[in-house]
Amino acid sequence: MSVMSYREALRAGLHEALARDPRVFLMGEDVGKYGGTYAVSKGMLAEFGPERVRDAPLSELAFVGAGIGAALGGMRPIVEVMTVNFSLLALDQIVNSAALLRHMSGGQFSVPLVIRMTTGAGRQLAAQHSHSFEGWYAHIPGIKIVAPATVEDARGMLAAALDDPDPVIVAEHAQLFETKSEVDDGVKVDIASSKVRRSGGKVTLVTYGGSLPKALAAAEEVDGEVIDLRVLRPLDMGPVLDSIRKTRRAVVVDEGWRSGGLAAEVMARIAEGAFYDLDAPLARVCSEEVPIPYPKHLEEAALPQVPKIVAAARGLLG
Amino acid sequence: MIAPPPSGPVLYPPELSLKLLTDMLRIRRLEEKSAEMYGAGKIRGFLHLYIGEEAVATAAIHALAREDNVVATYREHGHALLRGVPMGAIMAEMYGKKEGCSRGRGGSMHLFDKAARLYGGNAIVGGGLPLAVGLALADRMQKIARVNACFFGDGAVAEGVFHESMNLAQLWRLPVAFFCENNLYAMGTALARYESQIDLCVKAASFGMAALKADGMDVVASHEAAKQACAHVRSGKGPIFVEFQTYRFRAHSMFDAELYREKSEVEEWKTRGPIHTFTARLKAQGDLTEEQFLAIDAAVMKEVGEAVQFAEAGTWEPVEDLAKDVYTLP
Numbered sequence: 001m002s003v004m005s006y007r008e009a010l011r012a013g014l015h016e017a018l019a020r021d022p023r024v025f026l027m028g029e030d031v032g033k034y035g036g037t038y039a040v041s042k043g044m045l046a047e048f049g050p051e052r053v054r055d056a057p058l059s060e061l062a063f064v065g066a067g068i069g070a071a072l073g074g075m076r077p078i079v080e081v082m083t084v085n086f087s088l089l090a091l092d093q094i095v096n097s098a099a100l101l102r103h104m105s106g107g108q109f110s111v112p113l114v115i116r117m118t119t120g121a122g123r124q125l126a127a128q129h130s131h132s133f134e135g136w137y138a139h140i141p142g143i144k145i146v147a148p149a150t151v152e153d154a155r156g157m158l159a160a161a162l163d164d165p166d167p168v169i170v171a172e173h174a175q176l177f178e179t180k181s182e183v184d185d186g187v188k189v190d191i192a193s194s195k196v197r198r199s200g201g202k203v204t205l206v207t208y209g210g211s212l213p214k215a216l217a218a219a220e221e222v223d224g225e226v227i228d229l230r231v232l233r234p235l236d237m238g239p240v241l242d243s244i245r246k247t248r249r250a251v252v253v254d255e256g257w258r259s260g261g262l263a264a265e266v267m268a269r270i271a272e273g274a275f276y277d278l279d280a281p282l283a284r285v286c287s288e289e290v291p292i293p294y295p296k297h298l299e300e301a302a303l304p305q306v307p308k309i310v311a312a313a314r315g316l317l318g
Numbered sequence: 319m320i321a322p323p324p325s326g327p328v329l330y331p332p333e334l335s336l337k338l339l340t341d342m343l344r345i346r347r348l349e350e351k352s353a354e355m356y357g358a359g360k361i362r363g364f365l366h367l368y369i370g371e372e373a374v375a376t377a378a379i380h381a382l383a384r385e386d387n388v389v390a391t392y393r394e395h396g397h398a399l400l401r402g403v404p405m406g407a408i409m410a411e412m413y414g415k416k417e418g419c420s421r422g423r424g425g426s427m428h429l430f431d432k433a434a435r436l437y438g439g440n441a442i443v444g445g446g447l448p449l450a451v452g453l454a455l456a457d458r459m460q461k462i463a464r465v466n467a468c469f470f471g472d473g474a475v476a477e478g479v480f481h482e483s484m485n486l487a488q489l490w491r492l493p494v495a496f497f498c499e500n501n502l503y504a505m506g507t508a509l510a511r512y513e514s515q516i517d518l519c520v521k522a523a524s525f526g527m528a529a530l531k532a533d534g535m536d537v538v539a540s541h542e543a544a545k546q547a548c549a550h551v552r553s554g555k556g557p558i559f560v561e562f563q564t565y566r567f568r569a570h571s572m573f574d575a576e577l578y579r580e581k582s583e584v585e586e587w588k589t590r591g592p593i594h595t596f597t598a599r600l601k602a603q604g605d606l607t608e609e610q611f612l613a614i615d616a617a618v619m620k621e622v623g624e625a626v627q628f629a630e631a632g633t634w635e636p637v638e639d640l641a642k643d644v645y646t647l648p
Binding site (some may be wrong): 052165303 | 420421454644
């Protein structure tokens with residue numbers, strides 16, 4: 001066991017992946033000489049060489065597509081797109097190739113590709129660098145979306161994603177990089193289940209990624225049970241429904257926008273699976289439906305915050 | 319003004335010449351039958367015919383080895399066929415039958431075949447280019463000597479992904495042969511209406527990439543260019559770009575009323591047709607008789623007939639399998 005930050009955990013996971021499997025390589029903008037935009041791959045160019053730690057031009061569409069091709073060709077690429085915002089430039093390859101190839105080819109071609117990207121707001125980076133599009137990706141059959149919210153998941157999810165024969169997007173919330181926790185060095189985690197992060201009796205708070213610490217803080221005030229979805233596609237609703245059968249109330253917390261968002265999907269599934277167990281309407285706390293503004297006070301007002309979650313939960317408790 | 323029809327002696331052994339002719343004819347007859355089956359309602363969706371362009375795929379694929387990779391477009395029936403996908407499996411795929419080369423899931427635009435190392439059948443213009451770059455990267459990293467042949471049309475040249483992929487391939491000196499099938503139209507828009515620079519080799523040159531231009535109506539000229547391109551890639555010199563100048567005799571797809579080009583232009587290009595001009599050249603030098611041609615055509619028609627029978631006898635994938643292969647089963 002050792003105490004490490006989320007950033008160090010990502011780094012340890014990446015290092016282990018490169019060290020254990022020669023098919024694994026890292027490709028993306030500034031992953032090599034620069035050491036990674038978030039310093040996750042610092043030192044790895046020197047250790048693993050330029051073939052396996054590969055600086056790419058600002059060509060998201062081509063290098064994500066090349067990652068797909070390399071995966072088809074027998075490699076296990078980890079493609080790093082600097083942020084979820086820039087992943088939009090690679091959408092065609094992610095959606096029209098990676099996600100479709102297996103089904104469309106009648107099961108002949110799998111794409112064992114991992115795409116890492118940071119996501120989320122909270123650092124005054126303004127509207128074009130503060131998106132949370134992981135919920136969008138969760139709309140698409142054929143890819144898996146994971147959102148490590150704990151240091152343990154930051155440490156272990158990459159290995160699980162690389163073991164998966166299909167494309168996996170890893171959405172790492174930029175606000176979590178400095179969180180610290182004790183982690184088992186060789187920890188193994190799955191990318192199939194949601195998990196109870198705090199037990200409680202009065203209300204179920206369902207969340208993921210950067211909103212987990214906020215939900216945990218809110219839970220202290222309302223005796224909340226906190227479920228970390230961990231995997232946004234395919235969703236594991238079992239622990240969510242089990243919890244709601246106990247608490248009979250649920251608030252979904254999602255940094256994505258409200259309309260047509262992941263929170264809406266989770267609420268629909270709760271309504272389908274546990275309607276008669278509910279004692280109150282479902283509630284959600286999402287980002288306000290505005291482009292994320294630059295000034296700190298406005299950015300904070302746009303995002304889910306602990307008081308909003310507490311208020312939403314108390315609204316259900318009557 | 320278009321160039322005069324391909325002419326002059328064919329300096330190939332007759333066996334090779336006849337193989338090239340036969341394969342062009344196989345593509346032509348397969349597609350004529352596909353159009354017929356489309357009219358009969360057996361094939362639906364989009365159907366993009368390669369008629370007129372057969373020399374390009376034939377010339378290029380005859381320059382490839384079995385272990386080379388091929389990435390193609392939605393106009394890829396011929397490429398699949400010459401890579402060794404059985405004609406029956408192609409026809410069955412167009413019918414949407416389970417016996418199709420993509421289990422009927424993809425149809426005309428998404429022919430895949432692992433054994434033939436055919437990675438689609440990509441219906442997003444330019445979508446195949448980065449895949450070919452990635453396949454080549456995988457080969458390089460695994461020290462596999464192979465040509466990754468990437469076919470695409472002139473329309474793809476306008477896409478950002480073309481420029482990104484060309485840059486990446488040249489930057490990393492990857493073993494990719496970029497085979498551009500320039501048929502002068504991006505669907506219904508002529509090259510000069512959408513490109514500021516219509517000499518496509520200039521674009522390759524801007525990346526420092528080797529480039530060749532070939533008469534895509536002449537299977538001999540195209541085959542020589544393709545062989546040269548493959549030799550370049552195999553020698554480890556990195557990627558190469560080949561512009562095959564060709565022409566599509568039929569509409570873009572079965573929904574196209576062809577309002578964007580004059581009938582006279584199509585007729586003029588037909589005088590350069592790759593099959594009849596090559597046939598005439600072989601006959602002129604005594605490498606082919608009319609009887610031989612008729613025998614070849616009869617054999618091809620037999621193959622086409624059997625392909626249709628195979629597709630007709632095919633089965634529908636059970637609805638219960640709808641969600642199969644969205645993900646790999648554990």
